[in-house]
Amino acid sequence: MNDRQSSPSQPSVGRDSSEPNAGRVWCSRTAAGDVATVWLSHPGRLNALSAGMWKALAEIFTELAAEELLRAAVIRGEGGAFASGADITEFAQLHSSRDQVRHYHDTILGDGLRAVLNCPVPVIAAIDGPCVGGGLEIASACDLRIASRRSSFGVPIGRLGFPIAPIEAACVVELIGRANALELLLEGRIWTSDEAYAKGLINRLVDDNDWERELEATLQRVCSCAPHASRRSKWIIRQLTTIDDRQKLSQGQREACWDFADTRDYAKGLDAFLTKTRPQFKND
Numbered sequence: 001m002n003d004r005q006s007s008p009s010q011p012s013v014g015r016d017s018s019e020p021n022a023g024r025v026w027c028s029r030t031a032a033g034d035v036a037t038v039w040l041s042h043p044g045r046l047n048a049l050s051a052g053m054w055k056a057l058a059e060i061f062t063e064l065a066a067e068e069l070l071r072a073a074v075i076r077g078e079g080g081a082f083a084s085g086a087d088i089t090e091f092a093q094l095h096s097s098r099d100q101v102r103h104y105h106d107t108i109l110g111d112g113l114r115a116v117l118n119c120p121v122p123v124i125a126a127i128d129g130p131c132v133g134g135g136l137e138i139a140s141a142c143d144l145r146i147a148s149r150r151s152s153f154g155v156p157i158g159r160l161g162f163p164i165a166p167i168e169a170a171c172v173v174e175l176i177g178r179a180n181a182l183e184l185l186l187e188g189r190i191w192t193s194d195e196a197y198a199k200g201l202i203n204r205l206v207d208d209n210d211w212e213r214e215l216e217a218t219l220q221r222v223c224s225c226a227p228h229a230s231r232r233s234k235w236i237i238r239q240l241t242t243i244d245d246r247q248k249l250s251q252g253q254r255e256a257c258w259d260f261a262d263t264r265d266y267a268k269g270l271d272a273f274l275t276k277t278r279p280q281f282k283n284d
Helices: 051-065 088-094 098-117 134-141 166-187 193-198 208-224 227-240 251-256 264-275
Strands: 012-016 024-029 035-041 072-077 123-127 130-132 144-148 152-154 204-206
Touching: 024 051, 035 051, 051 098, 072 134, 072 208, 088 098, 088 264, 098 134, 098 166, 123 134, 123 208, 130 134, 134 166, 144 193, 144 208, 152 193, 193 204, 204 208
Parallel strands: 035 072, 072 123, 123 144, 130 152, 144 204
Antiparallel strands: 012 024, 024 035
């Protein structure tokens, strides 16, 4: 392992969820301190993203954004997954009413995605295993995505009875375009890594045994560029292609995004997930 690589054995800063056994996000650094690796960790849950993990992601990336010597950041998951989506077991307490879903998507989840988007240095999603729902949205907010062949991708939230929220949709549509985003959402199908690569969701698809080496090689190339040039290139592209959904939707349109919270189909979808049954949606 050279001085650019990051490992769990090195000094780290972590953020635990406010609830026990509800996941953790933590940050390890290279020996030189110029590369940060942000780890998603929720053992036994394929790194399902709890509210506490989203908040920790926002806190860590806000701190990283202020570091002048940082050259690059990596987001990856522990234990054979990137992230399998939201922690649906929390939804009864955090995602039931209109006010709750608005706060969850605009603030809890939205702040996490915006913190990744606003990080001034290159951010690489290192994807190995399931990258689904919120995990795919985090990957979409990154600048580069490198995936192993065993990875899989999707946003099957329609099966749970709710649509994608504005900031999440903005990230996905900017990355893969309208047609591919609609395919992901309307079919709820999980893409293989080959299909994700063919449709532009990932930049580089690597054999499983070579994935770590390619991640390291990518970091070396990124860090060999002038830091100011990389930061300025990101800034320029952000000015030319904004994904700030708040500039595209009126207040009334934004409010309509949360109508699903009042439907019976949404309640059926959540109950079906928790009871491992198949929901019978009736558009009510």
